[in-house]
Amino acid sequence: MKVYNFAAGPAMLPVEVMQKAQQEFSAYQDSGSGIMELSHRGKYFKPVIERAVANVRQLMKLDDDQEVIFVQGGASMQFAMIPMNLLNGGTADYVDTGVWSNKAAKEARLFGTVNVAASSRETKYDHIPARSEWKLTPGAAYMHITSNNTIAGTQYQQLPTAPAGVPLIADMSSDIMSRVFDAGKFDLIYAGAQKNLGPSGLALVIIRKSLAERTSDRVPTMLRYSTYIDEGSMFNTPPTFGIYMLALVTDYFIARGGVAALEEVNNAKAAELYDFLDSSSFFKSTVAKADRSRMNVVFRTPTDELDAEFIAEAKNNGLMELKGHRLVGGCRASIYNAMPIEGVRALIEFMKKFETAHK
């Protein structure tokens, strides 16, 4: 049975990438060892991390002032590192569009004042507050957004800009490299790798060199952005296997035609699934139409019991991990870059059958 894995993260990786990594797992090139057994400063790993960085630069069209670094601890560690490096007792604006935005703001309160510029918490994060309603702080230390909300299933269709002089920071954990946007407008972009880029245990951070100079001397070495910039992400041993996987995944993205080509497929996948949801009298999307995520499609059947039955039967048909996040329940199909359109079509076919059988 063909299996499609709709997990929200850790998530499926491109089949071609998994095959290549498996094939060379124990013997990388002519080394006689697996890449994870080799020194991070040796001749085999160095080209890997250099390629990973170059691939990110190319795919996201970064400018010369933007540095690509790899940090451990996932996006959650970034929730702390950002204010630790950049807040220094000042005020930062956070746009609260989901559980993860909220967690990011919580950590920032340890290091300064957080102004929640806008929030959709009252309506269970079912939409992105309109930009015109945000209450921003003049001269804020930075403005923080979450570009895609994995749990709620919402996404900024247009990425916002920040007021002049205010650094713009975005958590793009669940939609990085899934669509074309002007990365040059951002001062710091971060993403846990385990949705679109590779395995868990690795976060990609893209930061302006000038911004990283703000950090106080009181911040520990491993928590300073400048350490990663100055040492090429190798102040200490980096997560070498994760970086290797990210290099393979981004190689694959480039071979597929880059972010524009990925976006085209992502748009088609999301359109087919939302079109089906909108045509169904059984399944429904619970998210404001204008803000629907193209990465995490959240939906429900008429009852919690049918949700559970749907998830269980889907699994028996090779459609895995369709359960919604434990905080919100319901169903969720995560359809990141690695999910082929065939997977989405298999899901729709199964949903049609399930609907016919149960309505």
Place this chain on the structure above:
Amino acid sequence: MKVYNFAAGPAMLPVEVMQKAQQEFSAYQDSGSGIMELSHRGKYFKPVIERAVANVRQLMKLDDDQEVIFVQGGASMQFAMIPMNLLNGGTADYVDTGVWSNKAAKEARLFGTVNVAASSRETKYDHIPARSEWKLTPGAAYMHITSNNTIAGTQYQQLPTAPAGVPLIADMSSDIMSRVFDAGKFDLIYAGAQKNLGPSGLALVIIRKSLAERTSDRVPTMLRYSTYIDEGSMFNTPPTFGIYMLALVTDYFIARGGVAALEEVNNAKAAELYDFLDSSSFFKSTVAKADRSRMNVVFRTPTDELDAEFIAEAKNNGLMELKGHRLVGGCRASIYNAMPIEGVRALIEFMKKFETAHK
């Protein structure tokens, strides 16, 4: 050609473990996905992390108050987390036996006062200062040692105790599970995984629950030990593949007969190599005999040029990564748990030939 990898870390993993991980890389059990593609909260990964914890408890004979947690950032992140959680402006004693001890102490100075209780820095860390000469602080917040010094090639033969009431903390990155000792005497043990336990990107931390209660509310969530204890190392997505590898490695240790059996082989490996070094008029160990590491055997030929020639020729003979650390030069054979005695014997045979040809 049979290849033996003497890298200091990332280092070789047991051949059987690499084979098993390769075999099930793309299809873990009946999931149809690789373990790295599966949810950390799902039915496949949960038994993996539980087994990893149970294996560590069993191999190290931990008591009920000791918690096993997995943290990202390697030992270097622990250099910061330890004082951040436990120092609170007090004084901590650090025994300075190598580059890594020194780096650990440096981070602690950001959070309180560091008393260097003893140091062998003046003699290039060629020995461990005698316990009788340590100048400890009465009522110190904790006492910190590095059990094995990867770069200098020294190791405590007898692990010290701390004064009554002073928590004992050890960085065991390079000799954890390589020898039997009473782990119950320690309040916090930490180790980057990439030498004896698995791939880089993962640190094992063993901490007394009571000690973790000291942490101030001002410490960010991801940097608090209590977060990892309370959430079973899954406050956010852990490095699932690294934990899976650690579970396989520790399965293998248990199958081999546990730490006592590993120690027996480690002792034999080190004895054969040091006996050869002591019998040679060409190669020599630069480390005080009483403090020689059984994990990292540091040695030299008569000249830097011959060191380089030896390292290059060894490599041509399948004996990889024998270069000393970039800070000290010379040669180094790291012979962790995963290195079979056959590898050490192959190295000695080659050294004999090289000596005959060059002296």
